[in-house]
Amino acid sequence: xxxxxxxxxxxxxxxxxxxxxxxxxxxxxxxxxxxxxxxxxxxxxxxxxxxxxxxxxxxxxxxxxxxxxxxxxxxxxxxxxxxxxxxxxxxxxxxxxxxxxxxxxxxxxxxxxxxxxxxxxxxxxxxxxxxxxxxxxxxxxxxxxxxxxxxxxxxxxxxxxxxxxxxxxxxxxxxxxxxxxxxxxxxxxxxxxxxxxxxxxxxxxxxxxxxxxxxxxxxxxxxxxxxxxxxxxxxxxxxxxxxxxxxxxxxxxxxxxxxxxxxxxxxxxxxxxxxxxxxxxxxxxxxxxxxxxxxxxxxxxxxxxxxxxxxxxxxxxxxxxxxxxxxxxxxxxxxxxxxxxxxxxxxxxxxxxxxxxxxxxxxxxxxxx
Amino acid sequence: xxxxxxxxxxxxxxxxxxxxxxxxxxxxxxxxxxxxxxxxxxxxxxxxxxxxxxxxxxxxxxxxxxxxxxxxxxxxxxxxxxxxxxxxxxxxxxxxxxxxxxxxxxxxxxxxxxxxxxxxxxxxxxxxxxxxxxxxxxxxxxxxxxxxxxxxxxxxxxxxxxxxxxxxxxxxxxxxxxxxxxxxxxxxxxxxxxxxxxxxxxxxxxxxxxxxxxxxxxxxxxxxxxxxxxxxxxxxxxxxxxxxxxxxxxxxxxxxxxxxxxxxxxxxxxxxxxxxxxxxxxxxxxxxxxxxxxxx
Ligand SMILES: Nc1ncnc2c1ncn2[C@@H]1O[C@H](COP(=O)(O)OP(=O)(O)OP(=O)(O)O)[C@@H](O)[C@H]1O
Ligand SMILES: [Mg+2]
Numbered sequence: 083x084x085x086x087x088x089x090x091x092x093x094x095x096x097x098x099x100x101x102x103x104x105x106x107x108x109x110x111x112x113x114x115x116x117x118x119x120x121x122x123x124x125x126x127x128x129x130x131x132x133x134x135x136x137x138x139x140x141x142x143x144x145x146x147x148x149x150x151x152x153x154x155x156x157x158x159x160x161x162x163x164x165x166x167x168x169x170x171x172x173x174x175x176x177x178x179x180x181x182x183x184x185x186x187x188x189x190x191x192x193x194x195x196x197x198x199x200x201x202x203x204x205x206x207x208x209x210x211x212x213x214x215x216x217x218x219x220x221x222x223x224x225x226x227x228x229x230x231x232x233x234x235x236x237x238x239x240x241x242x243x244x245x246x247x248x249x250x251x252x253x254x255x256x257x258x259x260x261x262x263x264x265x266x267x268x269x270x271x272x273x274x275x276x277x278x279x280x281x282x283x284x285x286x287x288x289x290x291x292x293x294x295x296x297x298x299x300x301x302x303x304x305x306x307x308x309x310x311x312x313x314x315x316x317x318x319x320x321x322x323x324x325x326x327x328x329x330x331x332x333x334x335x336x337x338x339x340x341x342x343x344x345x346x347x348x349x350x351x352x353x354x355x356x357x358x359x360x361x362x363x364x365x366x367x368x369x370x371x372x373x374x375x376x377x378x379x380x381x382x383x384x385x386x387x388x389x390x391x392x393x394x395x396x397x398x399x400x401x402x403x404x405x406x407x408x409x410x411x412x413x414x415x416x417x418x419x420x421x422x423x424x425x426x427x428x429x430x431x432x433x434x435x436x437x438x439x440x441x442x443x444x445x446x447x448x449x450x451x
Numbered sequence: 452x453x454x455x456x457x458x459x460x461x462x463x464x465x466x467x468x469x470x471x472x473x474x475x476x477x478x479x480x481x482x483x484x485x486x487x488x489x490x491x492x493x494x495x496x497x498x499x500x501x502x503x504x505x506x507x508x509x510x511x512x513x514x515x516x517x518x519x520x521x522x523x524x525x526x527x528x529x530x531x532x533x534x535x536x537x538x539x540x541x542x543x544x545x546x547x548x549x550x551x552x553x554x555x556x557x558x559x560x561x562x563x564x565x566x567x568x569x570x571x572x573x574x575x576x577x578x579x580x581x582x583x584x585x586x587x588x589x590x591x592x593x594x595x596x597x598x599x600x601x602x603x604x605x606x607x608x609x610x611x612x613x614x615x616x617x618x619x620x621x622x623x624x625x626x627x628x629x630x631x632x633x634x635x636x637x638x639x640x641x642x643x644x645x646x647x648x649x650x651x652x653x654x655x656x657x658x659x660x661x662x663x664x665x666x667x668x669x670x671x672x673x674x675x676x677x678x679x680x681x682x683x684x685x686x687x688x689x690x691x692x693x694x695x696x697x698x699x700x701x702x703x704x705x706x707x708x709x710x711x712x713x714x715x716x717x718x719x720x721x722x723x724x725x726x727x728x729x730x731x732x733x734x735x736x737x738x739x740x741x742x743x744x745x746x747x
Contacts, residue, residue, distance in 0.1 A: 141641050161644045168645045174638040178660040187656070191647035239646070 083141070083152045083279055085115040085138060091149035092133050092303075092428040109303040111147070120270070122290030122311070124326070125300040131283045132171065134300075135249045138281065140164045151247065167240030167278075171251040173232050175224040181221040181235045185210055188243040210238040213272055232263045232359040237269070241276065246272070248280045254289065257371075264292050278314075278316035287327050290317065301324050313354040319439035324365045324434055330394075330408045332434075336401045337364040343434070347401050351379040352428050354435065356446035362434040363403075370432025371395070371409035373417060381407060386417050393417065397424055477646060480525040485720035492716060504721035513693045517703040521682075523609060524616060524699070525677040528577030531618040533669050535596050536624035542655075543625070544632045554629065559621035568619060576600035576611050601688065608688065608697055616683050620676065631665035632658070671734060677729045679706065700726045 090111040093104040107130040123131050136142035138149060140161035148157045156164055175184050185207040190196055192425040198206070211217045214234035224232055233253055240248060250269070254262045270449075271294045273280050284290050290297050290310040299306045299322075301313065307319045311327075317326035324332050337346040338361045344354040346364060371379075373395070381397035381428050386408060388394075395417055408427065417424060435444040484490065485505070489498035492729065505734040508514050543553055560568060575585045578599050582588070587597040594725045598604070635658065643653045661665070684692055692698035693706065705718035706712065 139645060139734075141644065160649045162649065165647065168642075170642060171639060172638065174636075174642040176639060176642070176657065178663075187643075187648070188646040191649070191652060243647070330671065 084117045085247060085279060085281075086149045086150040087114070087138070088112050088150070090134070090149065091145050092130070092136060092137060092142060093145045106139070106303050110213075111300075111303075111305050113298060113305065113308055114277055115281065116265075117279055118339040120280040120282060120293060121325070122204075122294030123281055123283045124287060124290045124295040124297050124327070125285065127285055130303040132251055132301065133250050133303075135168070135281065135283055138247070138396075139166050139168050139249055161211065163242065165245055165247075167245035167248040169233070169236045169240050169248075169250045169253045171253070171255065173224075173236040173253075175232055175239070177224050180221050180223055181211075181216060181227065181238075181370045182207060183287050184235055185238045185242050187221075192243065193256060206242055207238075210242040210277070213241065213275075214238045214268070226240055229256045230265060233257065233265065237272070241316050242321060243271070244276075247280060248278045249435070250280065250282045252283050254284070262289075269293065288329055288415050290426070291327065299326060301326075303319075318434060319443050321363055321365065321436040321443075324436070328367060330368050330410070332365045332367050333407045333409075334403045335364040335366070335399065336403065336438075337362050337435075339435070344378065344433075349379060352430065352433060354446065357435060357444055360442060360444075362439045363438055363441070365434040365436060366367065366430040368394075368410040370429045371411060371426040372429060373411055373415045374408075374425060377427040379426045379428060381426070382425050383417070383419070383421060383424045386419055388413065395424060459572060467593060477498065481720040481723055484716050487717055490717040492714060497717075504717045505725070508718050508721045508725065511533075511718075513705055513706075514700075514703050516693075517698040517700050520609070520612075520697060521678060521680065521699045523615060525674060526681055527609075528612045528616045528620065529673040531613070532620050533626060533666065533673060535617065536628050536669070537666070538619055539621075540625050540632055542629035543629050544706065545679060554626075557625050558622045560618060561626070563681055565619060566686050568615070569683075572615050572687060573601070578602070596724060602695075605696060608695070612684060612687060614685055616677065616680060620673065623680050625668060627665055628662065628731075631662040635661045651720060664741075667737070671737045671741070675730055675734050678726065678733070700729075 090108055091106070092108040096103045098106060109130075111134065112140055117361070123134060125131055133142060137144050138198075140156070140159060142162075143249055144157065148155055149158065151164070157179045160431045163240045175181075176187065179187065188221055189206060191204045192198060208217065208220075213218060214237050216231060216234045216238065219227060219231055219235070224235070227235065229372075233256070235275055237250075240250075254265055266289060280296065282290070296309065297311050297314055301322050307323045308315050309317075313393060314323065315327050318327065321334070325334065335346050337344055337351075338359070339345070339354050340359050342353065342355045342357070343350040344357075344362075344364065381399045384396040384398055386393060386395055391413060392410050393413050393415065397407045397409065399407060436442060437444055486500050486502070487497040488501050488503045491497070526551065539557065541556070543550060546553065573584075576587075577584050578587065578597075578601065583591070583597045584600070586600065590597060600607045600609050602608075639657055640653060643657050647657065679701050682698050683698050684699055685701060686694040686695045691711075692702045698706070704719045704722045704726070707715045707722060
C-alpha cells in the first residue's frame with residue numbers, strides 16, 4: 083500500500099509555559115511512498131523524524147495536513163485501527179511477557195473476519211520468529227535477551243500481523259557496529275521478501291543510503307530532498323543535503339565565480355560556464371580530486387593515509403571551512419610526501435556550487451537567486 | 452570470610468537486641484502464658500500446663516463472633532478497597548488538569564484522625580431522637596424504610612463498619628497505585644495501541660501486570676491490617692463491642708486483658724496466638740500466589 087502525506091505539519095506547545103511560541107516539529111511535509119518500497123527518512127537529531135513516524139502510525143495527531151493509506155484518508159483513524167507495524171527506537175517490548183507472548187499479542191487483538199484460532203496464531207508467530215531467526219529464544223523474557231535479540235523480537239512483533247506498512251524508528255541505534263551491519267541486511271532481506279511498504283528512520287546517512295530504495299532528507303522539520311540514494315548523493319539540492327550525505331563528508335570551500343571560471347583563493351580551479359559572477363560555496367566530494375602534476379588546484383599537503391584500495395590525501399587550504407581536506411584517490415596515484423603542496427584537477431560532476439547565503443545549489447545556465 | 456561474618460554479626464547486634472527485646476521475648480512470653488492453665492495475675496501462680504486456654508477461647512461464643520466479624524471484614528474490605536483504589540488511581544492518572552488537586556483531596560482522609568472520621572460517620576448513619584442520620588434521610592427520599600445502622604441489624608452494622616474501613620484505607624492505596632501507574636512507561640501503551648489492543652485489553656494485559664507487584668503488596672498489607680482491625684469498630688460502636696456483636700479478634704484480646712470482664716492474660720495470649728497463626732497462614736498463601744503471578 084502506498085502512503086501519501088499532504089502538507090503534514092506538527093506544532094508542539096513550547097516547553098516554557100509562559101511563552102506562546104510553538105515548536106514546529108514537522109513543517110508542511112508532502113511526499114508519497116510508493117507501494118512496497120523501503121524509504122529511509124534521514125536527518126539530524128531533533129529534526130522531527132520520530133514525530134513524522136508517529137503521525138503516520140497515528141500516535142500523534144497532525145496540527146494540519148492529511149495522511150493517506152492508498153486511497154483512504156486515515157488522518158483521524160486511531161493507531162489501533164490503522165494496522166501499521168512499528169518498531170520503537172527502544173523496542174518497547176512488554177517486559178512481563180515472553181518473546182512468544184510479545185509476538186502473539188498483536189494477533190490476539192485481531193477482530194472480526196481477521197480473528198485467528200490459537201493454532202493459527204502460534205503458526206504465524208513461529209513463522210515471524212523464523213524470519214528474524216529467534217526461534218530458540220521464544221520462551222525468554224526481554225530482560226534475558228541481548229539488545230540485538232530484543233530488536234528482532236520487536237521486528238517480529240511488528241511483522242506478525244502482516245501489516246501493509248512497517249515503520250522503523252532508528253531500530254539499529256543500540257547495536258554494535260557488526261550487529262548493525264548484519265541486522266540491516268536482514269531487515270532489507272525481510273522487507274524484500276514480504277514487500278511491505280517500509281519507512282526506516284535513521285540519522286546515519288550510510289545506513290540509509292545502503293538499504294533504501296529512496297531517501298528523504300529533512301532538516302528542522304522541512305523536507306529538503308527526496309530521491310534515490312545515488313541521485314541525491316550525486317545531485318544535492320542544497321549545501322545541507324550535500325554535507326549530510328557522504329562519508330568522508332564533502333569538502334566545502336569559500337570561492338567565487340568570475341567570468342565563467344570558478345576561483346578558490348587566487349586559482350581558477352575549474353570552468354564554470356553559464357554561472358553568473360557571485361561569491362559561492364564550493365562543495366567537492368572526496369572522490370572529486372584527481373592528483374596531477376601542475377593541476378589547477380593546489381593545496382598544502384598534510385599527510386597521506388594508505389588504505390589498500392584507496393589512498394586518503396589529507397591537505398589544507400586557506401579557503402577551506404573545516405579542519406582538514408580529505409581527498410580519496412586511487413592507490414595507483416603516488417603522492418610525493420616530501421613535497422609541501424599537492425596539485426589536483428577536479429572532476430566537474432563531483433563539484434557543486436551553492437549560493438553563499440541561502441546554501442541553494444547553483445547550476446550552470448540557471449539564474450541564481 | 453570468617454572475619455567478615457563476625458563483622459556482619461557485630462553490625463547486626465543493635466537491631467538484634469531490639470528485636471529480641473520487643474519481638475522475640477514477648478512472643479515467647481505470650482506462648483508461655485497461653486500454655487499456663489488457671490494463671491492468676493495477682494499471685495502469679497498457675498495450676499497446670501496444657502492447651503486448656505485454647506480450648507476455652509475456641510469455645511467462647513464471643514471469640515467465635517469476633518473471628519466471624521474479622522473474616523467478613525477482611526473478605527469485604529480488602530478486595531473492595533483495592534479495586535476501588537485501582538479505579539480511582541486510573542481515573543486520576545488519566546486526567547490532565549488539576550491532577551495534583553484531586554490527588555490531595557483523595558489523600559485527605561489519610562491524614563485525618565480515625566475518631567474524627569468516626570464522628571462524621573455517626574452524623575451520616577446514627578439515629579438520634581432528633582434525626583435519623585443523613586443516609587436514612589436519603590433512603591427516605593427514595594421511599595425506603597429507615598435502618599438503624601449503629602444499633603440495628605447485624606448486616607447494617609457490618610455495612611457501616613466495612614464502609615468505614617474502606618474509607619480509612621483507601622487514600623494510602625490510591626497513593627501507592629497512582630505512583631505505580633505513573634511509573635509505567637508511556638511507550639508500552641503506545642506499543643499496545645499499535646498492536647491493536649482496546650482500552651480494556653490494555654488495562655488487563657499491560658497495566659495490571661505492570662503494577663502487579665504493588666497490587667500484591669497492597670493485598671498482603673491489606674489482609675494483615677484488616678485482621679488486626681480494632682479501632683475502627685470502637686470508633687463506630689463504642690468500647691462494649693461484645694454487647695454490640697461487632698467485636699474483632701484484636702478487640703477480644705484487648706477485652707480479655709483490660710476490659711470490664713478482663714484480667715485473663717492466658718486467654719488473651721491464646722487468642723493472640725490463634726490470630727498470629729491465621730495471619731501467618733494467609734500471608735504465606737499470598738506470598739506463594741504472588742511468587743507465581745507477579746512479574747518483578
Ligand atoms: N511532546 C513534545 N512536546 C514538545 N516538543 C516536542 C515533543 N516531541 C518532540 N518535540 C520536539 O519536536 C522536535 C522533533 O522531535 P523528534 O523526536 O521528532 O526528533 P527526531 O528527528 O526523532 O530526533 P532523534 O534523531 O534525536 O530521535 C524536537 O525539537 C523536539 O524537541
Ligand atoms: Mg527520534
